[in-house]
Amino acid sequence: MSFSDDEEILEDFLIEAGEILEQLSEQLVELERRPDDAELLNAIFRGFHTVKGGAGFLQLTPLVDCCHVTENLFDILRTGKRAVTAELMDVVLQVLDVVNCMFQQVKDRTELTPASPALIAALEALVAGEELSSTPEHAAAGDDITDDEFEQMLAALGNPSADASNHPVDETGSGVDEITDDEFEALLDTLHGAGKGISQAMLQDGAQLQSDESIIVAAEKGDDITDDEFEALLDALHGSGKHQGIPDDVPAAAPVKPQASKAADKPIAKPALALVKSNPVPEPVAKDATVETTVRVDTRRLDEIMNMVGELVLVRNRLVRIGARSADEVLSKAIANLDLVTADLQTSVMKTRMQPIRKVFGRFPRVVRDLARSLGKEVSLELHGEDTDLDKNLVEALADPLVHLVRNAVDHGIEIPAVREKHGKSRQGTILLAAEQEGDHILLTISDDGAGMDPNVLRNKALEKGVMDRDAADRLTDEECFELIFAPGFSTKTEISDVSGRGVGMDVVKTKIAQLNGSIYIHSKPGQGSRIEIKVPLTLAIMPTLMVMVGEQAFALPLVSVNEIFHLDLKRTNVVDGQQVITVREKSLPLFHLKRWLIRGEAAVAGESAAHVVIVTVGTHRIGFVVDHLIGQEEVVIKPLGKMLHGTPGMAGATITGDGRIALILDVPGLLKRYAG
Amino acid sequence: MSEPIRNKIHSTQEQVLQWVTFHLDNETYGVNVMAVKEVLRYTDIAPVPGAPDYVMGIINIRGTVISVINTRRRFGLEDQEPTDNTRIVIIEVGKHVVGIMVDSVAEVVYLKQSEIETSPTVSKDDSARFIQGVCNKNDELLILVEFEKLLSQEELEELSQS
Numbered sequence: 001m002s003f004s005d006d007e008e009i010l011e012d013f014l015i016e017a018g019e020i021l022e023q024l025s026e027q028l029v030e031l032e033r034r035p036d037d038a039e040l041l042n043a044i045f046r047g048f049h050t051v052k053g054g055a056g057f058l059q060l061t062p063l064v065d066c067c068h069v070t071e072n073l074f075d076i077l078r079t080g081k082r083a084v085t086a087e088l089m090d091v092v093l094q095v096l097d098v099v100n101c102m103f104q105q106v107k108d109r110t111e112l113t114p115a116s117p118a119l120i121a122a123l124e125a126l127v128a129g130e131e132l133s134s135t136p137e138h139a140a141a142g143d144d145i146t147d148d149e150f151e152q153m154l155a156a157l158g159n160p161s162a163d164a165s166n167h168p169v170d171e172t173g174s175g176v177d178e179i180t181d182d183e184f185e186a187l188l189d190t191l192h193g194a195g196k197g198i199s200q201a202m203l204q205d206g207a208q209l210q211s212d213e214s215i216i217v218a219a220e221k222g223d224d225i226t227d228d229e230f231e232a233l234l235d236a237l238h239g240s241g242k243h244q245g246i247p248d249d250v251p252a253a254a255p256v257k258p259q260a261s262k263a264a265d266k267p268i269a270k271p272a273l274a275l276v277k278s279n280p281v282p283e284p285v286a287k288d289a290t291v292e293t294t295v296r297v298d299t300r301r302l303d304e305i306m307n308m309v310g311e312l313v314l315v316r317n318r319l320v321r322i323g324a325r326s327a328d329e330v331l332s333k334a335i336a337n338l339d340l341v342t343a344d345l346q347t348s349v350m351k352t353r354m355q356p357i358r359k360v361f362g363r364f365p366r367v368v369r370d371l372a373r374s375l376g377k378e379v380s381l382e383l384h385g386e387d388t389d390l391d392k393n394l395v396e397a398l399a400d401p402l403v404h405l406v407r408n409a410v411d412h413g414i415e416i417p418a419v420r421e422k423h424g425k426s427r428q429g430t431i432l433l434a435a436e437q438e439g440d441h442i443l444l445t446i447s448d449d450g451a452g453m454d455p456n457v458l459r460n461k462a463l464e465k466g467v468m469d470r471d472a473a474d475r476l477t478d479e480e481c482f483e484l485i486f487a488p489g490f491s492t493k494t495e496i497s498d499v500s501g502r503g504v505g506m507d508v509v510k511t512k513i514a515q516l517n518g519s520i521y522i523h524s525k526p527g528q529g530s531r532i533e534i535k536v537p538l539t540l541a542i543m544p545t546l547m548v549m550v551g552e553q554a555f556a557l558p559l560v561s562v563n564e565i566f567h568l569d570l571k572r573t574n575v576v577d578g579q580q581v582i583t584v585r586e587k588s589l590p591l592f593h594l595k596r597w598l599i600r601g602e603a604a605v606a607g608e609s610a611a612h613v614v615i616v617t618v619g620t621h622r623i624g625f626v627v628d629h630l631i632g633q634e635e636v637v638i639k640p641l642g643k644m645l646h647g648t649p650g651m652a653g654a655t656i657t658g659d660g661r662i663a664l665i666l667d668v669p670g671l672l673k674r675y676a677g
Numbered sequence: 678m679s680e681p682i683r684n685k686i687h688s689t690q691e692q693v694l695q696w697v698t699f700h701l702d703n704e705t706y707g708v709n710v711m712a713v714k715e716v717l718r719y720t721d722i723a724p725v726p727g728a729p730d731y732v733m734g735i736i737n738i739r740g741t742v743i744s745v746i747n748t749r750r751r752f753g754l755e756d757q758e759p760t761d762n763t764r765i766v767i768i769e770v771g772k773h774v775v776g777i778m779v780d781s782v783a784e785v786v787y788l789k790q791s792e793i794e795t796s797p798t799v800s801k802d803d804s805a806r807f808i809q810g811v812c813n814k815n816d817e818l819l820i821l822v823e824f825e826k827l828l829s830q831e832e833l834e835e836l837s838q839s
Binding site for chain 2: 307308310311314553597598599600639640641642643644645648649650651653654656660661662663664674
């Protein structure tokens with residue numbers, strides 16, 4: 001994988017994770033207010049999970065570790081095994097700070113500083129279900145600590161003249177300076193003597209950290225610190241600090257809220273900051289020079305806009321029609337203007353939904369490398385046309401089929417180096433993954449210079465599986481043989497590996513591509529390799545169709561499946577086994593009357609003498625549909641049928657024609673399944 | 678005291694609900710005004726082949742495709758040719774928006790909660806399920822329909838599953 005690819009993935013991760021982290025801090029705060037909100041918990045869980053996933057891909061191990069434990073914790077929380085408490089939140093927020101810090105380091109391309117073991121340990125303890133008993137909790141619980149005392153404590157810890165709300169880390173440091181090392185040691189000794197819960201490792205850790213931090217961390221961990229000890233601790237701090245009593249200049253607006261519990265958050269927040277500071281890393285300067293130029297928009301909103309633009313186009317069409325009738329020059333000029341602007345608007349809206357296919361292609365170098373290595377093959381992957389833009393939904397929908405096809409190419413296509421040498425090829429096989437725009441659709445090709453497919457092997461396989469008999473198999477053209485691999489349960493591999501050979505993959509690929517109104521072709525030459533071509537429309541929102549009339553109603557047939565149209569003398573049909581057939585260029589195709597299927601009460605009309613026939617392709621078969629009239633080709637905006645009718649067999653959706661009427665878009669495979677079966 | 682103010686006072690004492698009334702055959706029905714999005718004149722409904730028989734088809738409302746229910750058939754009445762008075766009431770049922778075809782739409786009435794009685798018949802009849810209550814006003818029986826139940830639970834589930 002080249003460096004630039006990595007860089008792009010990293011860039012994507014930074015955008016995505018940055019947003020998630022921003023959300024997380026909001027969500028975590030929200031969680032404190034609504035600790036029982038299951039959705040919120042789930043959202044936070046997902047947030048950490050996504051960051052972990054992204055970080056894992058980029059091998060940012062410290063970040064992964066940190067997120068992983070947190071994710072575990074939220075998994076427990078969302079399943080209700082544990083309740084959200086203030087102490088828990090403190091730790092989690094601390095984690096978020098650490099994660100944010102690491103994130104900044106990723107941004108600065110510097111080495112990551114792992115989270116302090118103490119923090120991870122605290123998290124793990126939480127996951128394990130232990131109760132944290134932290135100093136602030138005691139403070140909150142201890143009735144004998146008044147607000148004033150708290151302020152004193154804060155004052156002693158920090159520089160009292162500063163606004164406590166900002167808590168600049170440096171100031172924490174200066175506050176720390178007031179406690180000498182000896183005093184700190186003594187403090188630790190006191191804690192150590194009393195608190196059995198403090199492990200040796202913790203202490204060592206603590207000693208390396210800044211003093212105030214270790215007090216808190218130690219106190220947090222030390223389950224055995226009693227209120228009295230805490231008091232003693234406070235006293236010790238008081239004694240050592242220069243500031244006795246409440247300094248007069250403590251700002252009234254200091255965030256030390258009347259509730260002790262709120263105030264208790266403060267000392268905890270500081271160690272996190274101290275942690276950040278103690279890292280030998282440039283300070284995380286948030287929101288620096290790079291201004292974000294992108295906005296993330298919910299695709300549903302884009303769909304809405306798309307829908308409205310579709311409406312606008314229809315209105316425009318109507319206006320254009322009216323304008324053509326009137327002789328008013330001013331009107332027709334205005335309409336011509338509207339025409340242009342609408343067209344531009346439509347293109348622009350379409351473009352907002354477009355994404356470069358690089359999003360999908362980007363993952364392949366890794367897929368290929370890992371797979372090739374595990375199979376002991378040498379494969380180089382070439383990518384072409386990564387900048388080709390296509391609809392976002394398509395980009396996502398294409399990912400799985402492409403992964404499958406590429407894996408197939410590595411597994412089935414490319415031979416092992418020794419075999420390749422024997423055949424006079426270079427040891428290294430090449431897979432080419434290319435995308436290009438071809439008119440109103442996108443052409444994706446996956447080609448390899450591997451073994452290719454032998455039509456005869458496929459024929460035999462079909463016989464073996466009982467898919468067809470010998471005669472039928474022999475009559476198949478080579479192209480039709482290749483199509484066989486799309487049949488469910490068809491695999492030429494005799495052994496099933498964990499990579500491929502189960503015979504489900506290609507079937508799924510074909511179905512998926514068909515769902516996208518796309519088509520897939522295979523070319524292959526034994527010994528020279530295979531080439532798989534996928535054609536998908538530029539966008540899923542607009543579909544080219546052939547409009548036909550059946551009875552009084554308009555129907556739209558997806559143009560991708562339409563093969564040819566002709567006028568037919570219906571007397572020249574034959575009936576084979578109860579099925580009307582026509583012969584087109586020496587091939588007999590079944591003929592169906594759409595009217596009998598789609599119009600009520602027309603199930604048994606007498607055949608007219610002549611009719612329009614539309615030949616459509618369904619999978620590998622071709623069939624003929626008899627329709628009343630042909631209207632012509634029309635680009636339509638697909639409208640869902642609504643909840644009530646969604647899933648009606650044979651209907652892919654509806655659309656609104658230029659004159660405001662509704663036309664149903666036919667789903668040919670569904671139609672056949674429902675009516676012809 | 679003017680009318681709206683009195684209404685307001687009523688509502689503080691007792692909940693006053695507004696109902697859009699419509700006719701089907703010789704009966705008057707009411708549907709909660711909060712569920713009604715709009716009332717349309719009859720337009721051509723495009724039938725959808727393969728749809729359930731109580732769905733008449735789909736109509737286009739400003740770019741949105743909405744299914745229309747044959748309310749007569751759903752209520753166990755004979756089909757009738759649409760007339761000048763025929764209306765399609767667009768209602769929101771849960772998250773679904775559907776149109777119901779009715780013979781005519783009359784008015785909006787204000788009913789106090791106390792005026793609404795439970796349905797007199799406790800039949801297990803298909804149509805009884807979605808009757809929320811009845812109300813006798815001005816010697817006329819108003820049948821209050823809960824359309825969430827009209828699209829019975831199973832059907833709704835069936836629809837959202839498919």
